[in-house]
Amino acid sequence: MSRRILNVVINGERHELLIEPHWTLLQVLRGQIGMMGTKENCLEAECGVCTVLLEGKAVNSCILLAGQVEGRAITTIEGLGDPEHLHPLQAAFIEHGAVQCGYCIPGMILSAKSFLDENPGRQPTRQEIREALAGTLCRCTGYGKIVDAVAAAAQRMAGKEPTP
Amino acid sequence: MSFDLHRPSSLAEAVALAGLFGPGARFIAGGTDVVIQINRGKIAPAHLIDISLLPGLAGIAATAEGYAIGPLTTYRTIERHAAFQGPLSALVEAAAVVGGHQVRNIATVGGNIVNASPAADFVPPLLTLDAVLDIAGPQGDRTVALRDFITGPGKTSLGAGELVTAIRFARLAANSATAFFKEGRRKAMEISVVCVAASLTLDASGTRCVSARLAVGAAGPTALRPERAEASLAGQAAGLTSFRDAGRLAAEASSPISDVRASADHRRHLVAVLVERALTRCAERIAGARP
Ligand SMILES: Cc1cc2nc3c(=O)[nH]c(=O)nc-3n(C[C@H](O)[C@H](O)[C@H](O)COP(=O)(O)OP(=O)(O)OC[C@H]3O[C@@H](n4cnc5c(N)ncnc54)[C@H](O)[C@@H]3O)c2cc1C
Numbered sequence: 001m002s003r004r005i006l007n008v009v010i011n012g013e014r015h016e017l018l019i020e021p022h023w024t025l026l027q028v029l030r031g032q033i034g035m036m037g038t039k040e041n042c043l044e045a046e047c048g049v050c051t052v053l054l055e056g057k058a059v060n061s062c063i064l065l066a067g068q069v070e071g072r073a074i075t076t077i078e079g080l081g082d083p084e085h086l087h088p089l090q091a092a093f094i095e096h097g098a099v100q101c102g103y104c105i106p107g108m109i110l111s112a113k114s115f116l117d118e119n120p121g122r123q124p125t126r127q128e129i130r131e132a133l134a135g136t137l138c139r140c141t142g143y144g145k146i147v148d149a150v151a152a153a154a155q156r157m158a159g160k161e162p163t164p
Numbered sequence: 165m166s167f168d169l170h171r172p173s174s175l176a177e178a179v180a181l182a183g184l185f186g187p188g189a190r191f192i193a194g195g196t197d198v199v200i201q202i203n204r205g206k207i208a209p210a211h212l213i214d215i216s217l218l219p220g221l222a223g224i225a226a227t228a229e230g231y232a233i234g235p236l237t238t239y240r241t242i243e244r245h246a247a248f249q250g251p252l253s254a255l256v257e258a259a260a261v262v263g264g265h266q267v268r269n270i271a272t273v274g275g276n277i278v279n280a281s282p283a284a285d286f287v288p289p290l291l292t293l294d295a296v297l298d299i300a301g302p303q304g305d306r307t308v309a310l311r312d313f314i315t316g317p318g319k320t321s322l323g324a325g326e327l328v329t330a331i332r333f334a335r336l337a338a339n340s341a342t343a344f345f346k347e348g349r350r351k352a353m354e355i356s357v358v359c360v361a362a363s364l365t366l367d368a369s370g371t372r373c374v375s376a377r378l379a380v381g382a383a384g385p386t387a388l389r390p391e392r393a394e395a396s397l398a399g400q401a402a403g404l405t406s407f408r409d410a411g412r413l414a415a416e417a418s419s420p421i422s423d424v425r426a427s428a429d430h431r432r433h434l435v436a437v438l439v440e441r442a443l444t445r446c447a448e449r450i451a452g453a454r455p
Contacts, residue, residue, distance in 0.1 A: 004169075021169040021212075024199070044200055045267055046353060057240075057269040063199040064270070065192070067169040068214055111265060118244070134352035135264015 008069050010035075011079025017066075025061040025069055026050045029076060037077035037106050048136030051107035052076050058114035060135075077106035080113070089113055092153035093146070100140035107136045112150045121158045126151060167202075171214045175300060175329065178215055182325035183302040185211040191327060192216070193236055194271040196263070197279045221274075221329060224248075230334040235274020235327075239286070240265065242273065250453070254289040254342035254361050261285060261346050264353055274328045280314045280386070287314065287387045288361035288379035289344050293333035301326035314386045337374070340365040341449035343442040347434050349425065356382045357426045360414075360438035364446035366402055370454055373397040373406065378439055383418035383431050390417035393439065407443040411436035 006017045010033070017032050026043075029035045029052070038061055039049035045060035052061045053075035081087035086094070089109045099105050115132035116124070124132070129150045130143070138146065169192075172178040182189050188210040192198045195216075201207045215221070215236070222236035224245050231247070239259035242248060248255045262268055262276075262285050276286045277297070287310070295310045302325045310331075313321050322328070336342070342363045348354030359381040365374040376397040381387040393413035400406035420431035 002168075020166065022166050022202070043203070045196060045263070048264060048266060051266055054270070058266045059270045060196075060266045063195060063203075065169060065195060065199060065212075065214075067171070068192070068195065068216060070171065114269065115265060131260075131352070132265050135266045 004067070006066055006070055008066075008071070009073045011075055012073075019066050021065070021067055023066045025052065025064045025066045025074070028066045029061060029074075035076055035078055039103055039106060041103075045135075046137075047104075048107040048111060049104050051110045051136060053110055053114055056114065056117060058111045058135075075110070077110060080109065087113070088156040089116075089150070089153040092149040092156065096145050096149040096152060098142060098145040098149040100138075100142045104136060104138045104140075108133060108138065108146055111136045112153070116150070116154050116157060123154055123158060124151070129154075167209050167212050169212050169214060172218070175218055175221070175327065178213055178218060179300055179302055179325055179327060181211075181213050182327070185213075186324055189213055189325075191278075193275045194238070194267075196267055196271040197275055197281075215327065216272075222272075227332065230332065233273060233331040235277075235329065235331060236272050237274075238270060238272055239263075239268035242286075243268070251336050251341050251449070252293075253449070254292065254344040254363070255286075257344035258285045258289045258346070258359070258361065261352075273331065277310065277313070277331070278320055278322060278328060280316075280318050280320050282317050282384065282386055283356045283359070283382040284387065285344075285346060285356055285359055285381065288359055288381045289342060290331065290333065291379035291387055291389055292342060292361045292363035292377040293336075294377070295331055295333040297328050298330040298332065299326050300329045305329075311389060317385050336363065337365045339368065339370060339374075339450055339454075341446040341453070343445035343449065345438045345442050345445075347438060355425070358382050358420070358431050358434040358438060360435065360442050362439065362442035362446050364397075364402070364443055364450065366447065366450050370450060371402060373400050373402050376410065376443065378410065378414055378442075380414055380418055380435050380439070383420040383435050385419070388417065390414035390439075392417060397443075402443075402447045404440075404444075407440045407447075408436075410443060411439035414439040 006019045041049045050062040190209040192212045221234045242259040344361045346359040361379045363377040393410040415432045415436040420428045422428045
């Protein structure tokens with residue numbers, strides 16, 4: 001079974017890669033491109049640390065065949081912001097001390113972004129935020145502050161609170 | 165472990181490829197069952213045929229008789245569909261408890277049906293709606309009732325190269341509601357220990373049952389319709405007594421196994437409790453929707 005060419009747009013940049021048909025998007029991101037922001041853990045979509053956005057929607061890259069994203073747009077945590085230009089979610093996670101060991105945070109932030117972008121401008125309840133993050137596990141169990149951070153970011157993204 | 169991945173651009177091409185490769189081929193939609201089964205060594209297809217981007221197979225359409233759901237429709241789309249927030253809310257309730265958002269953004273309802281797990285959450289609500297499946301294949305098109313389609317754990321009546329192209333069901337009668345309950349060992353990211361869907365129609369006064377349809381998942385080799393429990397409700401006063409009796413009959417009709425998640429006894433108990441609860445919720449919903 002032969003290698004094939006994969007064309008994919010990652011964080012706005014076009015990539016042409018040589019892949020095996022059974023490689024997952026996670027393997028391509030970490031192994032081929034060397035983007036380490038997307039984490040690897042359970043490899044069965046249970047824990048959410050491998051979350052990326054596929055055309056804006058959070059999905060588990062550990063069980064997504066790379067060949068299935070041919071021609072499509074992927075966003076990883078590296079594409080969200082940088083230290084000078086933090087995304088409101090990233091800023092809120094820092095402000096609220098929502099990061100402990102940090103391993104789950106890329107997945108948390110991208111799951112939250114996918115969810116908040118479904119209804120721009122609407123403030124979700126804490127319960128809705130918890131449900132939106134249920135597919136992303138934090139074994140430091142810092143969920144309270146993570147929910148605080150997402151709620152604050154939602155407010156800021158809706159323009160109801162100025163970015164400091 | 166390896167395979168070739170094919171990406172047909174039309175339904176006809178997908179069916180032709182499947183016909184060409186025969187039993188060594190599998191369709192892949194969201195891949196949330198298939199990829200894990202391959203990784204665990206449970207299946208080893210030589211060819212995967214990616215149907216995830218085939219045109220016209222995703223989305224929900226209102227039809228003359230009711231609704232047609234495309235097999236590639238994701239759970240998150242079902243959950244957020246405005247027309248399912250009323251009497252058909254069992255569909256929303258079942259979709260909303262499949263995995264987490266990441267799974268629900270990509271996993272499809274067609275995949276849930278064809279994977280035919282006895283614990284598939286989206287199957288019981290569709291069974292209570294008497295859903296039918298449209299199927300395309302090398303031998304032509306056919307339509308089959310969902311209840312005849314799933315024949316055992318992981319088994320369906322799908323022939324080689326056949327593809328589900330639509331899931332259809334009729335609109336509910338007046339004074340009807342549906343409900344879905346799932347019991348797992350935790351609230352999210354959990355396979356059903358038992359799940360139950362109910363569809364109840366009351367008379368114009370809202371006090372007597374005209375008809376009820378029940379479906380129970382994870383309590384037998386396939387999701388089942390407990391027919392004696394359904395029949396017991398016809399003409400009865402809607403309320404705790406008749407709902408509890410129906411729950412007991414549904415538990416008797418189920419044939420659960422004991423496994424790592426729960427014992428057979430516990431599952432049977434849950435069937436009775438969840439059937440009563442689902443019928444009660446339907447009755448509340450019908451009452452709540454009355455002018
Ligand atoms: C973390 C996690 C949590 C989960 N939680 C739940 C849960 O709570 N409840 C639940 O019910 N399921 C759950 N699942 C299972 C799975 O997500 C669902 O069964 C899902 O609906 C499968 O859809 P898919 O598109 O991913 O299917 P795929 O994996 O792409 O396909 C599944 C099977 O269906 C076939 N197929 C798919 N579409 C068609 C079609 N149109 N015509 C013919 N054959 C087709 C494929 O060939 C394959 O055999 C979970 C999975 C994961 C990974």
